Amino acid sequence: MKEQLHALEKEALQKVGDATSLKELQDVRVAYLGKKGPITEVLRGMGKLSKEERPIIGELANKVRGNIADAIDSKKASIEAAELEKQLEEETIDVTLPGRPVPTGGPHLLTSIVEEIEDLFIGMGFEVREGPEVETDYYNFEALNLPKGHPARDMQDSFYITEEILMRTHTSPVQARTMNAMEDKRPVKMICPGKVYRRDTDDATHSHQFTQIEGLYVDKNVRMSDLKGVLDRFAKQMFGQEREIRLRPSFFPFTEPSVEMDISCKVCNGEGCSVCKQTGWIEILGAGMVHPRVLEMAGYDPKVYSGFAFGMGPERIAMLKYGVDDIRHFYTNDIRFLKQYHQA
Template identity: 65%
Template sequence: MKERLESLKSEALAQLKDVSDPQTLNDLRVKYLGKKGALTEILRGMGALSAEERPIIGQVANEVRSAIEQIIDEKQQFFLQQETEKRLQAEKVDVTLPGRPLRQGGVHPLNKVIGEIEEIFLGMGYRVAEGPEVEMDYYNFEALNLPKNHPARDMQDSFYITEELLMRTHTSPVQVRTMEAMKGEVPVKVICPGKVYRRDDDDATHSFQFNQIEGLVIGKNIRMSDLKGTLQQFVQEMFGPKTQIRLRPSFFPFTEPSAEVDVTCVQCGGDGCRMCKHTGWLEILGCGMVQPKVLEMGGYDPQEYSGFAFGMGVERIAILKYGIDDIRHFYSNDMRFLKQFARL
């Protein structure tokens, strides 16, 4: 048996010495050291040996196994090193090449427009006020001269959470909260940007969620002419110095008198085109003098103080400013659309 073990060792070492790939190495490992391998087959005959021969043969068998395992380990390390060198060579980087520029993001067009509007009014002495999007019915309607069952509530289809809690339909509640916080102090000059929610159809010109910016001014001797001058200044800074405005009588429960504001068409300059339906004007926002009852509920004496308010849809401003034809582009996350504004 000792001679068979020595012969097996010589045979195995000779074959392993010439191995040139990992698969052949693994096949030879199974052939000589596997459960059904040649070494196991020889050792099965140890039961026929005498007690004196078994330790000797066992020691020889261990030496044979160790010699075969050693050359297998050496070959495995050699193949592993070869594979590592090949991978490093394939992944080699030429450090002399110029770096690849990182793609920079851009401000979303709606955030860009909100920022521009805020900067214009901050320059006129306003401050920014914010409030909750989940609002109480009192602040969203009642304190704005819209008591329960008032027919004007139908103009703002609402998402109610409870009978007294809803997703705000405009940012006017922030104006009410501001008046309460000011406790009758003047002047009040705030703009209120934020998201609002209405059950509008999700089509090219409407969305159930959109952005508004509203403004409120309260003081002594505030007149309609102050409102018109403020809006004229705003549209000229937003759309260009030649832009003009006109006020058309309208109705809002929280302002009296009320008006819709049009601007000269940003595309044709007022000459008439398809965008303005050949009228030369585009509707942009609503405004008016604060209703005396709203002033009173906000803690201001309407006999002593007056004020004006206005509100605009940010998407509407962005559509006019950039010539966009579908409000849904703002929310589709289409990179082809958004990349255009990264360069502006």
């Protein structure tokens, strides 16, 4: 019987080895390990054996059975693995084909610049204020120390609607409006972005509509050195930590002293190049200490309060920062231009 079992084992293992599918393997299992299989048959004939032989043959039979079962299991695992492999092979795709597009949009470059500046000043405790684009002569000029007939009105030829109503020529009226609206004459610390309009013929450097951001801080003991410190922080965050600023005298009717702020040229690092016209400096914005007449007209006592104000043009900043070469790009909305600034 021993020989019979060994022969069966050999024969079964051979068939397991030859099996190529789960089905064949199952057939082998049924054929050798099934209730009607030869091993069961052998075990059934054990009654004829001696007492001594019985446990030996029994043990051997179980061992053979176990070996065959192990062989089937391991073969099964390898066939399954091969089949999965095959399935995965068949499922392979060309990952280099284009994906399904998701529509992408984005903010206008001017919005990105304006929001960046808003966030920067919000970080320094400023609020954001807005005001009307169609203004009264009073707020656009008179409340800003520009009485009728003042020669400085020539600096900004305006679009009038009636003698008293015009398209605002700057965002500065929001200064006056904000201060006037403060009934308790609290400190004011605000910036105001918005559209402004001037009688200019549109060309590469002029636009009859453009954007401005105005800033105003009025409080007790506001010093010009505070203006310098705030502008320095703005310039460094906006244009890079290595940028230097300088203030130089200028004139605006609503500030005294008035200054213009330059930053050291990024292209040549102040050495002088064609971008900065060999001066090493690039003009960024106008600023100054709020004129006492402006404070007074807005109901703030200039003996008690002082303040600073500044104003800048996001178009100019965008042109400097990104090298945009024509201001009209901001208003033609060429989708190819807009998309250049949609990336983070």
